[in-house]
Amino acid sequence: MKTGDLLTVRQVADRSGFAPSALRYYEREGLVAARRTTGGQRRYERSVLRRLAFIRAARNVGLTLEEVRAALHTLPDARTPTRADWTRLSRSWRRRLDEQIAALSALREGLDSCIGCGCLSLQRCAISNPGDQAARQGPGARYLPPPLRAPARE
Amino acid sequence: MKTGDLLTVRQVADRSGFAPSALRYYEREGLVAARRTTGGQRRYERSVLRRLAFIRAARNVGLTLEEVRAALHTLPDARTPTRADWTRLSRSWRRRLDEQIAALSALREGLDSCIGCGCLSLQRCAISNPGDQAARQGPGARYLPPPLRAPARE
DNA sequence: CTGGTAGTTGAAGTGAACTTGAAGTCAAGA
DNA sequence: TCTTGACTTCAAGTTCACTTCAACTACCAG
Numbered sequence: 190m191k192t193g194d195l196l197t198v199r200q201v202a203d204r205s206g207f208a209p210s211a212l213r214y215y216e217r218e219g220l221v222a223a224r225r226t227t228g229g230q231r232r233y234e235r236s237v238l239r240r241l242a243f244i245r246a247a248r249n250v251g252l253t254l255e256e257v258r259a260a261l262h263t264l265p266d267a268r269t270p271t272r273a274d275w276t277r278l279s280r281s282w283r284r285r286l287d288e289q290i291a292a293l294s295a296l297r298e299g300l301d302s303c304i305g306c307g308c309l310s311l312q313r314c315a316i317s318n319p320g321d322q323a324a325r326q327g328p329g330a331r332y333l334p335p336p337l338r339a340p341a342r343e
Numbered sequence: 344m345k346t347g348d349l350l351t352v353r354q355v356a357d358r359s360g361f362a363p364s365a366l367r368y369y370e371r372e373g374l375v376a377a378r379r380t381t382g383g384q385r386r387y388e389r390s391v392l393r394r395l396a397f398i399r400a401a402r403n404v405g406l407t408l409e410e411v412r413a414a415l416h417t418l419p420d421a422r423t424p425t426r427a428d429w430t431r432l433s434r435s436w437r438r439r440l441d442e443q444i445a446a447l448s449a450l451r452e453g454l455d456s457c458i459g460c461g462c463l464s465l466q467r468c469a470i471s472n473p474g475d476q477a478a479r480q481g482p483g484a485r486y487l488p489p490p491l492r493a494p495a496r497e
Numbered sequence: 498c499t500g501g502t503a504g505t506t507g508a509a510g511t512g513a514a515c516t517t518g519a520a521g522t523c524a525a526g527a
Numbered sequence: 528t529c530t531t532g533a534c535t536t537c538a539a540g541t542t543c544a545c546t547t548c549a550a551c552t553a554c555c556a557g
Contacts, residue, residue, distance in 0.1 A: 199533070199534085208515080209534085210516055213535090226524085228523045228534085228535090229536095230523065230533085231534080231535090248514095253514090255513090293440055294444060353503070364546055365544080365545065368546090381553095382505090383504085383505065383553080384504055384505070385504080408543080
């Protein structure tokens with residue numbers, strides 16, 4: 190199982206926590222790259238692990254793959270990204286986290302004062318109408334997607 | 344457009360913010376109920392609005408429809424749910440919100456101390472491994488889904 | 498009674514993020 | 528060299544929460 194300092198797909202899968210199928214998918218989507226053996230098998234550089242850590246972190250924070258791709262495209266192709274590169278990338282998450290925490294806190298406030306008291310009003314409820322975008326006139330509020338969950342255990 | 348005190352699908356859609364198609368979907372899924380006219384058209388009782396407010400709130404908090412259905416099934420069929428019924432239902436959200444906020448805060452801590460400093464480690468990073476479920480051996484960490492977002496504006 | 502808007506159904510489509518399956522190829526230890 | 532397990536590709540399937548479509552029917556103001 191010696192492969193110089195290049196990693197097989199299984200090794201990367203084991204160390205990153207992503208399934209091989211996900212790694213192939215990410216490659217198709219341009220999120221990670223791999224070299225090939227003469228026989229066409231993937232061989233990953235070690236730096237892909239940090240990249241994958243970034244991807245997982247970003248997903249956990251709630252970014253879509255599209256956003257992740259955009260972020261990764263701001264990294265230099267030529268050289269291995271430095272600490273400063275990663276720091277710059279992660280700065281935008283900080284803001285996002287702050288916003289998400291604020292949103293959830295608002296919801297919790299609303300829970301105490303609104304649903305907790307039983308008023309659960311369509312017009313004013315902070316939970317059914319977060320951010321006080323109360324009773325949108327148009328086509329009505331769109332889908333507001335899923336949250337951060339505990340990692341699957343099984 | 345007078346319909347006694349029963350509401351048409353359009354009226355419910357306008358007042359709840361859900362599209363008619365979503366209302367039909369929820370009915371198929373057993374989340375809301377409607378009576379029918381002799382011609383087969385839906386007529387909703389006013390109480391469906393509170394039920395829908397509950398559904399939207401739960402979705403915003405991040406519950407799946409499956410979980411919402413489970414929650415709604417604990418409501419009494421016979422009588423109109425009381426404030427106490429709704430309060431009981433919403434209590435579990437409180438816990439969920441607390442957990443989500445805690446998770447995000449942990450992520451933010453991790454951001455400052457881990458990615459912020461450039462260490463971004465697969466083994467220890469609080470962001471790529473939330474809750475310190477570090478480096479799961481098995482099939483690897485599963486998909487950890489999207490966040491709470493700002494409501495669509497368009 | 499007529500016309501037009503609003504409503505009905507069932508089936509199929511959407512999009513994100515992958516997974517699964519079939520059919521075949523490569524790598525490496527014995 | 529053989530064999531076995533790891534790997535390859537491409538296409539299709541999965542889940543969630545709906546939306547869209549086609550074809551048809553109901554409701555009700557005039």
